[in-house]
Amino acid sequence: MKPTEGLSAFAVYKKMLAQKPSESANKLRKLKSKNGKKLKGLNAKKILLGIENNDINIKTTKSAITESKSESSTKCKHKSIRKDKDSPDSEKTQKKRKKVKRNGSNSDSPSINVTENSSSDEIKSMREDADGKIELNDPIKDGLQLFEWLISPVSPKEFFKTYWETEPLYIGRMNKKYHSHLLSSVNLDTMLRENNLYYTRNIDVVVYQNEEKEVLNPEGKATPSALWDFYSNGCSIRVLNPQTYNKKIHIMLSTLQEYFGSMVGANVYLTPPGSQGFAPHFDDIEAFVLQIEGRKHWKLYYPKDEDVLTRYSSKNFKHDELGEPFLEVSLEAGSMLYFPRGIIHEGWTDSDTHSLHITVSVYQNNAYVDLLEKALPHALAKAARSDVEFRKGLPLHFLRSDKAKKIMRKKVTNLMEKLQEYLDIEDGIVELGRKLVYDSMPPALSSEELVGSSIQGGDLLDNGLVYNKVEFDLNNKIRLTRYHCIQLEHKGENVKLYYSTENSKVYHGEEEQWLELEKPMVPVIKYLQKTFPNFVEIKDLPLEDVELKIQFVYDLWEKGILITTA
Structure with a gap:
């Protein structure tokens, strides 16, 4: 099928929907390279984080939005x-x-x-x-x-x-392959052919024309032929969870997650030449835009005061609502653009090149207000149990009495002062830690870690016989797989250990994972957290019962919470 001339992508989509299924199916064409042969997958690059001869151009927006430039070379x-x-x-x-x-x-x-x-x-x-x-x-x-x-x-x-x-930070690099090991157009095509990705769940097809954004998602599986047909007609493609299907992106996000101590996510955006996929808007995340291929132009606008470091993503803005951008920049392949949550942004391509970029997102719902949202319910519960003043009834007829409302305001002011006695931010920290563990993908392990893990280092089956039987002794060295892969939670007599090592790569693809612990096990977990990332011998764990100690280590190791080394 040739691209339909004279019609927008949205019109093409509407026309396809109006056709009979058999006619639509006949119009799906295979993606071809310039010489007419099928595109083949590329071998993975050997180096994930190679830095060679990078000419770097940095732009900031300090000093009344005046751009300053500096060039250097990093080897x-x-x-x-x-x-x-x-x-x-x-x-x-x-x-x-x-x-x-x-x-x-x-x-x-x-x-x-x-x-x-x-x-x-x-x-x-x-x-x-x-x-x-x-x-x-x-x-x-x-x-x-x-x-x-x-x-x-x-x-x-x-x-x-x-x-x-x-402030936003723009880093321009002459090395166009700086990020190329993570992804390419060919990798994206291969991802679609080797996995089942579905519209809306994994893939969005979007177009922005005449100040309106349209989402053109059909139902069902996103096939490469159908997607590239949309793309050829001016539609942008967004992959919502690329880390599920791309191991390198999974490694990057898992590693950054350990660094930031918050969930790290990513979206991939493919934009055809001469088009724009999204309306001006702001997001609720700290964004790192990594330009993989081609070039994309960006405009950034300041938000209103109430939207600075926003907690929620915005509506789509019209240009007459925005005023002038405070930064305009073009991202070439290898470049990076960071901007804080709340910054209004839009990106588009010119007529001579496409754009492929990854947006890495961090610090969603990770502010003090989120901490207080988790901690205050615990404080109120404690106050209600301990202080009868919190349990006294409201004034009679308070809904219709101004006098009663005045009394209530004074009373609540006094109660808020007393509430501080019951507020323990550790309650909020534990809740946020539990959320992080549930939201996280499983850790990406190195080959050396895999050998010391239950994934590769455990019991094996060969010709009906189990060998490589796992046996721990007191001299074995162990450590937590990752510091942020667990979270302890105490509720009365109950102690639970939440862990992420058995999570799915799909966001919340599994139920929340946890173990119920006896209280003598708590010091062991705290000791492993305190000594991380160092390895410790099992004999040094603070638990007197040797048999129980070794069994507990085995249980944690079996769940992927611990790894061991010789």
């Missing part, structure tokens, strides 16, 4: 890690392990990368101590290193001092 030697000949997956290696132990290869320097030959795309970050012994990666350092790469050459210290929740 970083990066060493990829090869996979051992006797890999953790080989039959020879598996049968050698009598207990849960880790095999790995040496590396001279810390790094985060994705290897082409790994059984899965993964973070592989290792350190070497003074004795030459290999240690597993440090998730805290991994998160910092990844964030440094994201905003390079601006340091995290400068970023949080100057820009975070305050």
Whole structure:
């Protein structure tokens, strides 16, 4: 089917809906490359976080929205890690392990990368101590290193001092492949062909014309042929949860999640030449826009005072509501744009190139008001149990009596002062931690971590026989898989441990996961949190009963909450 000339994408969509199903099906065409051959998937890049010869241009909006420019060059030697000949997956290696132990290869320097030959795309970050012994990666350092790469050459210290929740930051890079290892148009096509993605749930088809945004989602599965037909007719494509189908994006988000201590999400946006998919609007997240391919032009507008650091996303704005933009910038491939929640923004392409970008989102519903929303109900419950003044009835006829309302205002003022005695922000912190654990994707483990985990390091079956039987002893070293993969919650005599290690990659694709603990187990969890990311010997855990201690370790390890090393 050739693109319908003279019709907008919306008109094409309406015309397709009006046709009989058989006619519509006949019009779906296969995506072809320029020489008429099918596009083939590309091999994964070896390096996830490679930085080479990047000419960088930074624009800020300080000093009365005056743009200042600086250029520098950043070079970083990066060493990829090869996979051992006797890999953790080989039959020879598996049968050698009598207990849960880790095999790995040496590396001279810390790094985060994705290897082409790994059984899965993964973070592989290792350190070497003074004795030459290999240690597993440090998730805290991994998160910092990844964030440094994201905003390079601006340091995290400068970023949080100057820009975070305050000002946009534009970093332009001459290296157009800076982000290309994460995704490409071909990867996107392959993602659609190898997985079942559905309109509205996973994919949105949108177009913005004449100050109106239209969502053109049909029902059912999003096939590549149908999507690229929409795209060829001027429609933008949004992929809502790419990390579910792209391991590299999953690694990036999982690593940043450990760094920020909040849920990190992503959307992918593909925009054809000469078009705009979305109306001007603001979002409720801190946004990092990573330009993958092509070029996109952006305009940013200041929000009203009540929308600064907003808690909710906005309506679609008309241009006559906005005034003049305070920043206009063009993102070329390899560039990055950060802006705080509440900043009104719009992006579009010119006629000579498409745009493919990822928006990484952090800090949604992670403000003091969210903390108080979680903590205040606990404070009110405590006050109601302890103080009869909170339980006294309201004045008679208060709905129609101004005098009664005046009495109520005075009384509530006094009660609010007393409520502070019962307010414990730890209640809110626990609630937010539990929410983070439920919202999170499972951690992305390195190959070395996998060997020490229940995923790869546990009991195996071969020809009807179970081997590699897991046995822990007091000298085994363990640690939490990730600090933010668990949250303890005390309610009276009940203690629950919520964990994210068995979550689905699909947002809330599984029920909330938790274990009920006996109180003697609580000090063990707190000790593991305190010593993270270091490994500790099982014998050092604060629990007297040796048998119970080893069984508890096994239970946590089996759920993916712990990993072990030799």
